[in-house]
Amino acid sequence: MSSFMEAVNADKRQECNTSLKDEGQARAGSLPEIASLVELTLIGSMTREQAILAVDPYSIGNILRDSETFFGESHDLGAPERLLAWSDEVRRLKVVAENVSYPLEQPDRLNGTSGLMLLRVDSWLESGHLKELYEEWALQYTSGRYRTLVHPSIALRERLMYRWKGHMETMLHHLNEGMLSIALVSGRDMPESDSLEAVQLTDLRDIQLEALFRASLTCYRQGMDHRLEILIPYPADLEEWSHMHDWIEKVAGETLCHQRRAVTYSIGALLSADASTHLAADLARCADLLVLDCKGKVEAEERPEEIYERLQTLAGCIRKAKPNVLLRVSGLTFPSDLPVLYRMNADEAGLEPESMPAFRLAAAQWELREEGRSPNVSKALPLK
Secondary structure, three states: OOHHHHHHHHHHHHOOOOOOOOOOOOOEOOHHHHHHHHHHHHOOOOOHHHHHHOEOHHHHHHHHHHHHHHHOOOOOOOHHHHHHHHHHHHOOOEEEEEOOOOOOOOHHHHOOOOEEEEOOHHHHHHHOOOHHHHHHHHHHHOHHHHOOOOOOOHHHHHHHHHHHHHHHHHHHHHHOOOEEEEEOOOOOOOOOOOHHHHHHHHHHHHHHHHHHHHHHHHHHHOOOOOEEEEEEEOOOOHHHHHHHHHHHHHHHHHHHHHHHHHOEEEEEEEEEOOOOHHHHHHHHHHOOEEEEEOOOHHHHOOOHHHHHHHHHHHHHHHHHHOOOOEEEEEOOOOHHHHHHHHHOOOOEEEEOHHHHHHHHHHHHHHHHHHOOOOOOOOOOOOOO
8 A cells, every 4th residue: 555545544544624734644646546536535435625635736737647548538537637626616716728729729728717818819910820811911001001001901801800700719619608808919019109000909909809709709609608808908097998998899889780799798907917006996996807917927026925915915906996806817827826816815817728737726725724624524516
């Protein structure tokens, strides 16, 4: 018998309510050990909570990859997937997939998530499937060419829009009636004083929105209901956000016409971690949701505790202004970030696929310990 299983049996004999970590005992870190935990749970020898607390979250990603060899393309959940599904059921903090391949090539990467979030649309346009068509369309807006044009090419615009619509439809089909959150093209790399670039950005956002609304309407006609979240990226002030909000509603009306009610969408804001507390509070009162973009901020700081404190202050202002606004944090992807996320009272965390297994499990373990749930009390949910 392995040292891990000896620890589990010893823990059962003691009938104590503390987790294995609290007792300093071994944690499951291999596929056979996780399979044993799941089997013990299914036959009623231990509870789901005990099984969740008994696993090493930092090993679960490798274990999942190993399990593919055993379970292959089977529709039955393997032991690691089943354990992660249990952790999703006991966890309050929701997980949103982020920065997956675009269009989605591995739908299983969305397992355990409440949806998909796409924040880096600018980068995708410059390197993804629409790169050549996008560059051809953008060439119209170079200074020399644009002055000779009465109107940009309608044919190029339609080609770009319908190709983009096709990619959005692919995403929505893989989401299986889930949530798609997408930021408008930010144009952060464009010169602020260049009026020509401003015209290009407005046109590009118009194409993006029309493609998104048309894709969602097509899926609705096919019997699928999706929830869209449209994020206005990095507004300078409330006036800019309000202007963009009204413009989105205008595009929605012009695109969907009498079928507008068929597409469900909300409008939020994407804020950087160094946004002002005044702006964050103003946006919280008006927006349907807020997403704090922390990507690269913690790694760039010599003293990460300063950025953590900053994020907690921002979250506090947001909650004070509107307690029930949906608050999502992107960029805090490690289990070590969990204390900050819970102090921020975040509703959701945006994670890249590689970070998800460890984070999903570690967050469930954190909540089980912090909320004082007894590992000897089973959930009133059927074992799957």
